Amino acid sequence: MTMTQPLTADGVGASARRPDADAKVRGDFAYSSDLWHDAMAWGATVRSPHPHARVVSVDASAALALPGVHAGLTAADVPGVNRYGLEKRDQPVLAEDVVRYVGEPVAVVAADTPELARRAAGLVEVAYEPLPALTDPERALESPALHEGGNLVRHLRIRRGALARADVVVTGEYEVGMQDQAFLGPESCLAVPAEEGVELYCSTQWLHIDQDQLAGCLALPKEHVRLTLSGVGGAFGGREDLSVQAHACLLALRLGRPVKMSYGREESFAGHVHRHPARMRYEHGATRDGRLLYVKADILLDGGAYASTSAAVTGNAACFATGPYEVPAVEIDCRSVYTNNPPAGAMRGFGAVQVCFGHESQMDKLAAALGMDPVELRLRNAVSTGSTMATGQRVEGPAPVAELLRRVADRPLPPPAADDPRLLPGGTSNSTRADRLVRGVGYGLSVKNICKSAGYDDYGTARVRLFAHEGEAVAEVHTAAAEVGQGLVTVQAQIARTELEVARVTILPADTEVGDAGTSSASRQTWMSGGAVRAACLAVRARLLERAAALLGEPAGALTIGGGAVTSSARSITLAELLAEGDVDETAVFRHRFTEALDPETGQGDAHVAYAFAAHRAVVDVDPELGSVRVVEIACAQDVGRAINPVAVEGQMHGGIAQGLGLAVMEEIRLRDGRILNPSFTDYLIPTTMDMPPTVLDILELPRPDSPYGLTGVGEPPLLSAPAAIAAAIRDAVGPAAAAALDRIPMTPEAVATAVLDA
Amino acid sequence: MEAGESLLFLLRERVGLPGSKNACEQGECGSCTVYLDGTPVCACLVAAGQAQGCEVVTVEGLADGDELHPVQEAFVEAGAVQCGFCTPGLLVAVHDLLARCDDPDEPQIREALAGNLCRCTGYEKIFDAVRLAAGRSR
Numbered sequence: 001m002t003m004t005q006p007l008t009a010d011g012v013g014a015s016a017r018r019p020d021a022d023a024k025v026r027g028d029f030a031y032s033s034d035l036w037h038d039a040m041a042w043g044a045t046v047r048s049p050h051p052h053a054r055v056v057s058v059d060a061s062a063a064l065a066l067p068g069v070h071a072g073l074t075a076a077d078v079p080g081v082n083r084y085g086l087e088k089r090d091q092p093v094l095a096e097d098v099v100r101y102v103g104e105p106v107a108v109v110a111a112d113t114p115e116l117a118r119r120a121a122g123l124v125e126v127a128y129e130p131l132p133a134l135t136d137p138e139r140a141l142e143s144p145a146l147h148e149g150g151n152l153v154r155h156l157r158i159r160r161g162a163l164a165r166a167d168v169v170v171t172g173e174y175e176v177g178m179q180d181q182a183f184l185g186p187e188s189c190l191a192v193p194a195e196e197g198v199e200l201y202c203s204t205q206w207l208h209i210d211q212d213q214l215a216g217c218l219a220l221p222k223e224h225v226r227l228t229l230s231g232v233g234g235a236f237g238g239r240e241d242l243s244v245q246a247h248a249c250l251l252a253l254r255l256g257r258p259v260k261m262s263y264g265r266e267e268s269f270a271g272h273v274h275r276h277p278a279r280m281r282y283e284h285g286a287t288r289d290g291r292l293l294y295v296k297a298d299i300l301l302d303g304g305a306y307a308s309t310s311a312a313v314t315g316n317a318a319c320f321a322t323g324p325y326e327v328p329a330v331e332i333d334c335r336s337v338y339t340n341n342p343p344a345g346a347m348r349g350f351g352a353v354q355v356c357f358g359h360e361s362q363m364d365k366l367a368a369a370l371g372m373d374p375v376e377l378r379l380r381n382a383v384s385t386g387s388t389m390a391t392g393q394r395v396e397g398p399a400p401v402a403e404l405l406r407r408v409a410d411r412p413l414p415p416p417a418a419d420d421p422r423l424l425p426g427g428t429s430n431s432t433r434a435d436r437l438v439r440g441v442g443y444g445l446s447v448k449n450i451c452k453s454a455g456y457d458d459y460g461t462a463r464v465r466l467f468a469h470e471g472e473a474v475a476e477v478h479t480a481a482a483e484v485g486q487g488l489v490t491v492q493a494q495i496a497r498t499e500l501e502v503a504r505v506t507i508l509p510a511d512t513e514v515g516d517a518g519t520s521s522a523s524r525q526t527w528m529s530g531g532a533v534r535a536a537c538l539a540v541r542a543r544l545l546e547r548a549a550a551l552l553g554e555p556a557g558a559l560t561i562g563g564g565a566v567t568s569s570a571r572s573i574t575l576a577e578l579l580a581e582g583d584v585d586e587t588a589v590f591r592h593r594f595t596e597a598l599d600p601e602t603g604q605g606d607a608h609v610a611y612a613f614a615a616h617r618a619v620v621d622v623d624p625e626l627g628s629v630r631v632v633e634i635a636c637a638q639d640v641g642r643a644i645n646p647v648a649v650e651g652q653m654h655g656g657i658a659q660g661l662g663l664a665v666m667e668e669i670r671l672r673d674g675r676i677l678n679p680s681f682t683d684y685l686i687p688t689t690m691d692m693p694p695t696v697l698d699i700l701e702l703p704r705p706d707s708p709y710g711l712t713g714v715g716e717p718p719l720l721s722a723p724a725a726i727a728a729a730i731r732d733a734v735g736p737a738a739a740a741a742l743d744r745i746p747m748t749p750e751a752v753a754t755a756v757l758d759a
Numbered sequence: 760m761e762a763g764e765s766l767l768f769l770l771r772e773r774v775g776l777p778g779s780k781n782a783c784e785q786g787e788c789g790s791c792t793v794y795l796d797g798t799p800v801c802a803c804l805v806a807a808g809q810a811q812g813c814e815v816v817t818v819e820g821l822a823d824g825d826e827l828h829p830v831q832e833a834f835v836e837a838g839a840v841q842c843g844f845c846t847p848g849l850l851v852a853v854h855d856l857l858a859r860c861d862d863p864d865e866p867q868i869r870e871a872l873a874g875n876l877c878r879c880t881g882y883e884k885i886f887d888a889v890r891l892a893a894g895r896s897r
C-alpha cells in the first residue's frame with residue numbers, strides 16, 4: 001500500500017481535527033488541575049529555604065493541631081525506598097538528613113481545603129543547620145561531595161582523528177542561562193486509594209516510568225499503582241520527572257481518602273527541573289578556504305542537586321557539539337556536575353540547544369576570520385547523507401542540511417522597520433524610533449537525535465480493537481502514550497483510519513492498563529507509538545482477512561479491504577457482518593532498530609536512531625544605545641520526513657521557534673545562592689504576541705527509509721538553532737567590535753547596550 | 760466563601776466551572792479571562808466579593824448548546840489549540856476583540872492578545888483563527 005495520499009478522509013497526511021479540540025474550546029477538557037472528588041483532601045508541600053543544610057528535626061504538631069488538617073508526613077513515612085530518579089534513583093521523595101536545593105520537599109500535609117493545607121505547611125517546623133552551598137559548577141569537582149561518589153554526574157569524551165595544524169584558528173567561550181519549560185498547566189494530580197493500592201490521575205510525559213518509580217517508593221507491586229493520564233497543559237521536558245505524584249499517593253494511602261495536589265506558579269518553578277545552564281569553550285581550526293579541520297570543545301553543564309536526566313543530556317551535548325558539519329578531527333569533553341542549584345533535566349532540545357549556540361557562534365567567528373560569508377562557510381562544511389558525525393556514525397537517510405540553509409537564505413528579506421511603535425524594539429513603551437535602529441541578519445543550523453539513543457531498548461505498545469456498532473465498524477485505539485498538547489491523539493486516529501479504512505475511531509484515555517508506550521519526548525512519540533498503532537492495525541487487518549477468507553472460501557491474499565467491506569472477485573462482506581462473530585482485538589509492540597552505547601574512551605559508536613536537521617534565519621532590529629531588540633522575522637526550514645498532520649507540524653515549528661526566541665533574548669531563571677529570584681510570569685518573561693515576529697516555515701518532506709510512513713520527529717528541531725540565529729542577527733546588527741562581547745544567551749538589553757558602549 | 764478568595768477560585772472550586780484556567784493567578788497570563796458585566800477581566804485578580812451581583816460569562820458560556828461559537832470553531836479548524844490551557848482565556852479575549860472590531864489588522868490582533876500567554880503555539884495559528892472567525896462573521 002502506498003501512503004502518499006490519504007486513503008480515508010482524515011487519514012495520514014491530512015490536517016485532521018483534534019479529537020480533544022471540542023472539549024478544549026468548550027472548557028470541558030479535564031486537566032489534572034481540574035480533577036475533583038467529593039471526598040478529597042488537599043495536599044501541600046513544605047520546602048527547604050536553604051540550598052544546602054542538615055535537617056535537624058521536623059515537627060508537624062502545630063499544623064496537625066489545626067482543625068481540618070489530617071496528615072503531616074516526612075521521610076520516615078515513606079513505606080518503600082525513599083528515592084526516585086529517571087536515570088539514577090538519587091532523589092528523596094521527602095528529604096532525610098540533608099536538603100540539597102532551595103525548594104526541596106521536606107514534608108507534606110493534607111487538609112480539607114487548599115488554603116488550610118497551605119497554612120498547615122507553613123506551620124510545620126523544620127530545624128535546619130545550614131551547610132556551605134556549592135553554587136558555582138566550575139568549582140564542583142574540587143568541592144566536598146554532595147552525593148556518594150562525588151560531584152561528577154558524567155564525563156563524556158569524544159575523540160576522533162588527529163588534530164592537524166590549521167591556517168585559521170578561532171576560540172570562544174559561551175554561556176547559556178537556565179531556561180524554564182513554563183508550561184501553563186500547573187503540576188497537579190488526584191490520588192485515590194483503591195482496594196488494592198492506589199489510582200493516580202496525573203499529567204506526565206511517561207506513565208509507566210512514573211508507575212515504576214512510584215511502586216518502589218510506595219512499596220507496592222506495580223499493578224497496584226494504576227495511572228491514568230489527565231489533561232496535560234504542556235510539558236516540554238518538565239514533566240518527565242516526578243513532582244506531585246509520590247506525595248499525593250503517600251497522603252492518599254495514609255488517609256484512606258482521595259488527595260489532590262496542585263502547585264501555584266511560584267511553586268511550579270521549584271517543582272520541576274530546568275534546562276541545564278552551560279559553559280562552553282570552543283576552538284575551531286580550518287583551512288584558508290574554509291574547510292573545518294578540527295573542533296575542540298570543553299562543555300560544563302550544571303546538573304543541580306540531583307541527577308535527573310543529566311547523563312543523557314551530557315551525551316547529547318557532546319554528540320552534537322560540532323553541529324551538522326563534517327569535521328575530520330574532534331576532541332570533545334562534556335561534563336555534568338552536581339551543585340546546590342535547582343536540579344536540571346529535560347527540556348525540548350535536550351543538550352543540543354546549548355551546544356548549538358556554541359558551534360554556531362564559532363562558525364560566525366570563523367567566517368569573520370576568513371572574510372567569508374557565514375552562509376557560504378556553513379554550506380562548505382554541511383553534512384549530507386553518508387557523512388560521518390563526530391561519534392564516527394554514518395548519516396543514513398535524508399540529510400538535506402545545505403538545502404535547508406539555502407532555502408532560508410534565499411528568501412527575500414523583510415522591509416525596513418516602519419515607524420509603528422508596536423513593531424519597534426521596546427514596543428508600545430515608545431522608547432525608540434525607526435531611524436535609530438540597526439538591522440541584522442543571522443543564521444543557525446542544527447542537528448539532533450530522534451528517539452532514544454545509546455543502546456536503550458525503546459519500544460511502543462498499542463492495542464487496537466475493531467468492533468461493530470450500529471452496523472458500522474469502529475476502531476478503538478488504546479496506548480499509554482502521553483498527549484501533552486502535541487496532537488498525538490490526532491495522529492493515532494489518523495493512522496487507524498488509514499490502515500483500517502474506517503471512519504470512526506475512538507482513542508481511549510492513556511493509562512497503565514496497556515503496555516508501555518515510552519516517553520513523549522526525544523521527538524519520538526509519533527514514530528514509536530504511531531508505529532505501534534500501525535502495527536496493531538495491520539494485525540487487525542490480517543485477522544479480518546482470515547475471517548473473511550474462511551467465510552468467502554477464498555484465500556486471504558485474494559481479498560481487499562475498503563469502503564467498510566472485504567471484497568473478493570465475486571463477493572463482498574461488510575466489516576460489520578464480519579465483526580458479528582466477535583471483535584478483533586490485537587496488541588502490538590513496535591521497536592526501532594538497535595543502537596549501541598558510545599565507547600567510554602573515544603565516544604565512538606552508532607548511538608543514534610536518526611538525525612534531524614533544521615535551519616533558521618533571523619532578522620532583528622536593535623536600538624544600539626538602549627540595547628533593546630525586536631526580532632522582525634524568523635524563517636525556519638526543516639525536513640520532517642513525512643508530515644502525518646501538516647497543521648500539527650506547523651504548530652510544533654511555530655511553538656519551538658517561540659521557545660527559542662525566549663531563550664535568545666528574554667528567558668532566564670536567575671539564581672542567587674541557589675535561590676530562584678524570579679519565580680513568576682511577572683519576572684520570568686516568556687514571549688507574548690508582541691514579542692513574536694511573523695515566522696516563515698519551509699517544510700521539506702523527504703521520507704526516511706526506516707520509520708513508519710517515512711516520518712521523522714518534528715518537536716525539537718525547530719527550537720534548536722533559533723536562539724543561535726537570533727544571537728547571530730543581534731551581533732550582525734551591532735557590528736564586529738561589539739559582537740565579540742555577546743557570548744551569552746539570553747542576550748539582554750543590558751548586555752547588548754554594554755557591549756556597544758564598550759566597543 | 761473565605762475572605763480574599765478570587766473570582767477564579769469561586770468559579771473553579773465552588774461553582775464547578777473549571778473551564779477558566781489558573782496558569783499564574785497573578786494577572787500575568789490571561790488564562791483565567793472571563794467577562795464581568797461585559798468586560799473581559801482576569802478572574803484571578805477580581806475578589807469574589809466584588810463580583811457580587813455582576814454577570815459573569817466564562818468559556819463555558821460561549822457555545823450555543825451543541826453549536827460551537829464561531830470563534831471556538833475557528834480555533835479548532837485553524838489548529839490554534841495544542842495543550843489548550845491558554846485557550847479558554849484566549850477565546851474570551853478574541854470574542855471581545857471581534858465584538859469591538861470585525862476586521863482587526865495584525866498589529867491590532869497582537870495588541871489585543873498581548874495579555875494572553877501561550878507556550879505551545881507561538882501564536883501564529885491563533886492569529887489565523889482570529890482572521891478566520893472575523894472573515895466568517897463579516
Ligand code: FES
Pocket residue numbers: 780781782783784785786787788789790791792801802803804
Ligand atoms: S491565572 Fe489569571 S492571569 Fe494568569
Ligand code: FES
Pocket residue numbers: 184233234485839840841842843844845846876877878879880
Ligand atoms: S496551547 Fe498550550 S499554552 Fe496555548
